Amino acid sequence: MDTRTICLGVLAGGEATGYEIRKCVSECFGYFLDISHGAIYPALASLHDEGLVECTEVRQNGRPDKKVYRLTEAGENALEAGLMRSPGRHRVRSEFIGLLHFASRLPPERLGALLDERDADFAAMLAYARSCGDDEHLHAGERFAAGLGEAMLTAGLDYLRRERPRLEREHTREYLQTKEEAAHER
Amino acid sequence: MDTRTICLGVLAGGEATGYEIRKCVSECFGYFLDISHGAIYPALASLHDEGLVECTEVRQNGRPDKKVYRLTEAGENALEAGLMRSPGRHRVRSEFIGLLHFASRLPPERLGALLDERDADFAAMLAYARSCGDDEHLHAGERFAAGLGEAMLTAGLDYLRRERPRLEREHTREYLQTKEEAAHER
DNA sequence: CATATCATGTAACCGGTTACATGATTCC
DNA sequence: GGAATCATGTAACCGGTTACATGATATG
DSSP states (O other): HHHHHHHHHHHHSBBBHHHHHHHHHHHHHHHSOOHHHHHHHHHHHHHTTTTTTEEEEEEOOSSOEEEEEOOOOOHHHHHHHHHHHSSEEEEEHHHHHHHHTGGGGGGGGHHHHHHHHHHHHHHHHHHHHHHHHOOSSHHHHHHHHHHHHHHHHHHHHHHHHHHHHHHHHHHHHHHHHHHHHHHHHO | OOHHHHHHHHHSOOOOOOHHHHHHHHHTTTTTTTOOHHHHHHOOOOHHHHTTTEEEEEEOOSOOEEEEEEEEEEHHHHHHHHHHHHHOOOEEEEEHHHHHHHHGOOHHHHHHHHHHHHHHHHHHHHHHHHHHHHHHSOOHHHHHHHHHHHHHHHHHHHHHHHHHHHHHHHHHHHHHHHHHHHHHHO
16 A cells, blocks of 8 residues: 555545644554655645645644645545555564574673563554554444454563563573584684 | 675575575565565675675586675674664554555455455464474574464464454445445435 | 576666754643 | 644655566476
8 A cells, every 4th residue: 555545545534734644644553554754745746736635725823834635536536446456465574583583693681672672662562552442433444453453462462471581591591502612613 | 684684694504695595584584574686686795895705606507606605704793793783673564454444445345355365364474483483493582483473473363363254244334334425425 | 388496686666764944832 | 941743845865676687407
């Protein structure tokens, strides 16, 4: 799903400025699909050129003027088309898991710090997924998405906390052994 | 973790060609961190220029010649430094979850197809994580990584299969309702 | 007969991020 | 007084993918 389709999708829920679209995406599913404002404004401009959105400039005193966008009928159709076309990928890019594969070269403190970071991050995402799911007036799809995130993160965090002591125990042993062997070679 | 560090990491486990590094990464943790050969070869060349890897060209009959790379001592240090420096991020980019947020505009067949795809993909990743974890001579870190993947994917797949009927039921109702409202407006 | 494996390398492309630029107001 | 919020826009950069280029051997 590209930036353009996301913009159209948010605008289908009501008119908004670029700034608000960004905020909405970040709050609703930012952990799973985010866009920077550097991507949003050009996307909105191109959508406007193509007549898929309309725009009203609003003067504001005390703060910058803003452009409120709303979907046109052509935009409505483009959104539908975009949603049909978008691949439904779900990719995980984890440098954390990559690092674990080379863990035998990681000092125990470093491994500990990485695990701390992962724990905190998972906990934050979980709290966020839960807060999302609590919302009463959610669509079935949104509730499902929040539930899926919650289920996976809960399992991940449980595993992390349960297996961490064993990992650190075994890792320290392996690490020291590797160091010793390296010293021997010299 | 950039391509260069990954290459160094794989080479720390023994000499290999670019082709073999790619294969190794894909097989060991490709679902979580992959690199294309178009990124590997330039990375190896730059590592070679900097003296972090050595290279032996091997003539082969019947198949293309190959370049076998191995780590130098400088490379060993660079790897260690790279592993200390690399952020341990774990990012999920899910267009699937994005699409779910706009599910009310998705025809039921489309939603069904997306769920099918997700089910198959999760199942494949799970099978792969399990096969990885079965390996006996794994480091603690690798076993932990496989276990973490397995735990999260199992939870995800369970949730997906358990909640899918309800999602589809509610979604169909919402979808038809939306369509009806749209027809009314006309 | 077509496809996969082995094997390397480059160039074009692509989507997205970061940083630069500007600036008032409100909250801690 | 400093940080965050509101608000838009552009340009440089960046890492990575896809496609182009080549080509023999083995497998289904």
